[in-house]
Amino acid sequence: MKWFMTWLSPMLVFLCCHGYNWSSLNLPVSHVPYFFTNNPDIRDLCKQDEKCPYKTALKEKRCWGYERECAIENRLSLPECPGDSRGWSSTKEDQLDQFWKGADFGYVLERRKEMKQFCVPKSQDDSSLECAKYTRYCRAKNIYLDFRRATFTDNENFKEDFLLEGEIGGHCELHKNLLKAEGEHKSPLQSWFAEVEHFSSLQFKPINNESCDTILDKPVMFMKLDAGVNMFHHYCDFINFYASLHINNSFSTDIYMINWDTENKIRITILARNTKYRNIMNQDELISALNTVGEYEVRLVVYKFRDMPFLEQVKVSHNSDVFIGMHGAGLTHMLYQPDWGSVIELFHCGDPNCYSDLARLRGLKYFTWEKTEKLTQEDEGHHPQLGAHQKFTNYAFDVVEFMRLVTSAAEHVKSHPEFIQARKLKYTSSSQFTKDEL
Missing domain, CATH: 3.40.50 (Rossmann fold)
Structure with missing residues (x-):
């Protein structure tokens, strides 16, 4: 089976000639001001559209905290750390900063800062691949996946040789050495390096290739589900998914969710x-x-x-x-x-x-x-x-x-x-x- 897909690509839904499809904005009303901050074009549409139901959100200056220009007082949350840090921080400011980066939206900001392009597009319909440090989060567009050779095992959920040379790639300029340098955390549940290390620069554009027997034309979110047996594992999966939405600035529910698991059922x-x-x-x-x-x-x-x-x-x-x-x-x-x-x-x-x-x-x-x-x-x-x-x-x-x-x-x-x-x-x-x- 050969797939062509847009992988974790931002998607905004417009209705031709009638403005934005406001019903597609599936967010809590209290989160709309934050969404407008990160999507100024849609905010402007709301100003112009008499039918926009979020006029009051236009008056609020709110941000999650990972935006370039986000005043601390406008953040969603202002964490407090009472008491001392028990040795892991030298000052109160450092204590707050470490908490912000490790357990708040500062985590999203750190991942965004780490993003590197490993396969660079030269035209709008080209492919692309970019990842955070150690490929802990990756975002790709117009990529090609070939599962014809894929084999499954009895007890190996995440095979590290599942996709080989020529079985994952796109039409873009590949910086192979930069990608290889991110392999330090190659591990089934710590990164995506095992899946993208053989990413290839293809001679054809997947978006125009007629040889694929499955085409996914919506954004696709891949998740590695470790084990759904207790609160810890489920919560980790939720945090990864939620953080990915923010890193990608895409909150549409019109997507595909795929549990990446190479084990037989x-x-x-x-x-x-x-x-x-x-x-x-x-x-x-x-x-x-x-x-x-x-x-x-x-x-x-x-x-x-x-x-x-x-x-x-x-x-x-x-x-x-x-x-x-x-x-x-x-x-x-x-x-x-x-x-x-x-x-x-x-x-x-x-x-x-x-x-x-x-x-x-x-x-x-x-x-x-x-x-x-x-x-x-x-x-x-x-x-x-x-x-x-x-x-x-x-x-x-x-x-x-x-x-x-x-x-x-x-x-x-x-x-x-x-x-x-x-x-x-x-x-x-x-x-x-x-x-x-x-």
């Missing part, structure tokens, strides 16, 4: 019943927890012929490394899982042998809920003749215990010899190996 399918009984009461909560794990590709399905033809049901089941469902006939779809698959019967509802036997006969690894104290039963169950019955009620499951169970099932898949071999065939051989076969 464990495909997890959750079968919803959508019947009166044996539903998962906290289904959304469990799916949200699964989606915090970067290596999981999660899909929720309802197997009803009117909604999903049987052949499609078979394909989904066949492409499920881990198949999860409540006790019920839908679990028979485990028969179509790949040989390395795991099946999780969330709760057997008092019938422990039915689907464990089927999984054994099929040769799949079977898991089920073991700690009954960590599940919640909606009520005692209401069988029409037998009274209280575990199959005639609904259940909620402890999230932590659920994730432990899924982790065990996923580990079985990843360590299965046939799974490992199938991936090697898919990504290293010339055989016609399709996704439906893995």
Whole structure:
């Protein structure tokens, strides 16, 4: 697959002959004065446009703090540092300055100061590449990406040789030695050097090249998601994303977001019943927890012929490394899982042998809920003749215990010899190996 894209390029949306599209300014009203400071052309349009809803913002002189001419009193925030610095600063002024540069909008200013052009355009439709120190942040325009040779690994989220010479580049004047000098922090999560070190100066202009089979004509934000397992990792990703918006001075929501991850996914399918009984009461909560794990590709399905033809049901089941469902006939779809698959019967509802036997006969690894104290039963169950019955009620499951169970099932898949071999065939051989076969 070959891509052409505009990468982290500023984008302003205008409507021809009618001024600015004010509905595209998706910012808190209190932030509009700051936006006008950094976009004076749009501020002037607001002055001229009677329909501009932000007239009051024109009267305010506000700035984030990283602008060239930004008086301290006009900044968004004025940090205070009570007490001494415990040795890491010699004066109160230095203490405030270090905090400003490390934990406030001064951080954006420092990154902006570091920006260097490594591939310089000679015309408006040329490509470009510029990065901050050590390529911790990069901005590019009209670049070319070639993924035809790309290979994926089982346990390596960020391969450092993923893009080689000729597979990433643009039509611009490349300063290769300057780029190589920024490789000191080459590391999966510290910089983009591994991805841009082989950036090439191309003989053709990607914007005019007809050989690309995918063209992204909107700004694209690439993010490296370390691990979505706790507040620390999520907060780091948010800070990186928010700082990038400011460095780039682009706050449009009409963009593409791509999680840069070269690792294969464990495909997890959750079968919803959508019947009166044996539903998962906290289904959304469990799916949200699964989606915090970067290596999981999660899909929720309802197997009803009117909604999903049987052949499609078979394909989904066949492409499920881990198949999860409540006790019920839908679990028979485990028969179509790949040989390395795991099946999780969330709760057997008092019938422990039915689907464990089927999984054994099929040769799949079977898991089920073991700690009954960590599940919640909606009520005692209401069988029409037998009274209280575990199959005639609904259940909620402890999230932590659920994730432990899924982790065990996923580990079985990843360590299965046939799974490992199938991936090697898919990504290293010339055989016609399709996704439906893995």
